[in-house]
Structure formats: structure tokens, C-alpha cells
Amino acid sequence: MAENEIAELEARLAMAAEALRKSEERSTAGQLALEVMHEIRNPLEALGNITYLTRECADDPAEVRNYMHLAEEQMASLNQIANQTLSFARTSQVPRPIDLVGLAEAALRIHQRAIAAKKIRLLKELPERIVAEVHTGQMLQVVSNLILNAVDALPEEGILSLRVRKRDGEVHFVIADNGHGIPKEHSSEIFKPFFTTKEGRGTGLGLALSKNIVERHKGRIRMRSSVRPGKSGTIFKISLPA
Ligand SMILES: Nc1ncnc2c1ncn2[C@@H]1O[C@H](COP(=O)(O)OP(=O)(O)OP(=O)(O)O)[C@@H](O)[C@H]1O
Ligand SMILES: [Mg+2]
Numbered sequence: 001m002a003e004n005e006i007a008e009l010e011a012r013l014a015m016a017a018e019a020l021r022k023s024e025e026r027s028t029a030g031q032l033a034l035e036v037m038h039e040i041r042n043p044l045e046a047l048g049n050i051t052y053l054t055r056e057c058a059d060d061p062a063e064v065r066n067y068m069h070l071a072e073e074q075m076a077s078l079n080q081i082a083n084q085t086l087s088f089a090r091t092s093q094v095p096r097p098i099d100l101v102g103l104a105e106a107a108l109r110i111h112q113r114a115i116a117a118k119k120i121r122l123l124k125e126l127p128e129r130i131v132a133e134v135h136t137g138q139m140l141q142v143v144s145n146l147i148l149n150a151v152d153a154l155p156e157e158g159i160l161s162l163r164v165r166k167r168d169g170e171v172h173f174v175i176a177d178n179g180h181g182i183p184k185e186h187s188s189e190i191f192k193p194f195f196t197t198k199e200g201r202g203t204g205l206g207l208a209l210s211k212n213i214v215e216r217h218k219g220r221i222r223m224r225s226s227v228r229p230g231k232s233g234t235i236f237k238i239s240l241p242a
Contacts, residue, residue, distance in 0.1 A: 077137035095134050104143055118154060121157060142221075153179030169242055181232035181234055192204075207221075219238060
């Protein structure tokens, strides 16, 4: 897919999402369509970034191969979504051993442009390798969703920290930001489908899908947040059985 085709698809998707959101009545079909849109938006955005990055490093074959591999993963993920529209019932794909540190780095790369545009400072605590069995595309989507939420919440020059570690027979992804935080009264709402404070921009499905995916991996997703001025910020922690 060429970059402009992707951009056009994204634009059409955004318009369709907007139209759906505006229709007060959220029928089951509408919910499903929104869910699918949310899922394909990430790989589409990733593919857009990957083609851009590939062009930037066109004379480095190793880097190009690396990006092509990422592109293949994203296309596999799109394929999967197309084949099984109802993601909440998605079970057939088998998990395979994958390096979660590489996965976290890939999720960061997907949002590289947004991170650079906001001059966000990145703190990474990533060991060399942590291998666990996951559905790669789905877990990439989860980490990518959490990074994007953090980026959305951050002011210019805010801090985004990303940690992957192994502890007590579990692996943890920790995504933290010093953005505006989540008020207490929202903390039980954020994992519900369609809860969003990003009127006109968010579908409110990111965390609902992420929680569902993590739980299907027999893991947990937890959040701590503060809105105290000067000390605000949010931490999301995903624990998976190692
Ligand atoms: N890191 C964060 N900092 C502050 N608020 C957050 C953070 N992550 C999530 N939220 C809050 O939780 C809400 C729900 O998040 P979720 O990812 O489910 O949907 P969204 O980001 O609003 O929309 P979408 O992911 O579909 O684009 C957000 O609208 C925001 O209010
Ligand atoms: Mg989100």
C-alpha cells in the first residue's frame, strides 16, 4: 500500500468513525464497526509510519529488512482483523514466543512521529531480551494503545517512561507519563467501552480492547494516577504470566 493510499484510508476511516459517533443510537452493528475501526487504525497508522521510515533509511539494507518485518506483522494483524471481525471472540490464532522488549520498541516506533512532535522525553528501562508467549499483533496493539494514551495526556516536553521487566514469574510492561492524570471518578470508567474524555477524537475503545486482550493472555492490567497539580501522572502496568 502506498503512503497516500494509507492516508486516504485513514481519512475515510476517521469520517466514518465520526459519522457513527454522531449517530446517537449505538446499535450492536455500530459498536462492532467502531471496534473494528479502532483496531485497524493502529496497524494503518503503523504502516504509514513504516513506509515513511523505510524511505528515510533506504540505503541501509538491514534497517529496511527490519521495517519490512514490522510491516509484515502489521499486515498480518490487518488480515486477522479482516478475517475475524469480532475481536472480542477472537481466539483461533496461536500465541508464539516473542521478545517483549523488541515488541515494546516496535510500539514506540509506531508513535515516533507523535512523540517527536511533542518533544516528549523518553525514559526507557529495557533489558536486552524477555521472551514470552503472546499473540504478537494483539500485544503490540495493547502497548501501542497505552503509549498513545500517554502521549495524548502529555504536555510538550513531558516525560514518557517505558519499562519491561521480569519479576516473580511474571513479565511486566510499565507505561508511565507525567501528563494530566485521571480523576478518581473516572478510574472505574476508563476500561468500559466508549468511555472517552476526548470528545470528537477518541472512540473510548482503546482500554476496553486492551483489557480484554490482556485478560485473554491470563494477565492483568492496572492503573494508578494522580491529578495533583505539579505531581500529576499516570502509570499503567500489564502483568503477564512468564
Ligand atoms: N495515560 C493517560 N492519562 C490520562 N488519561 C488517560 C490516560 N489513559 C487513558 N486515559 C483516559 O481514559 C479514557 C479512555 O481511554 P481509551 O484509550 O479507552 O479511549 P480514548 O483514548 O479516549 O479513545 P481511543 O483509544 O479510542 O482513541 C481517555 O479518554 C482518557 O480520559
Ligand atoms: Mg486511547
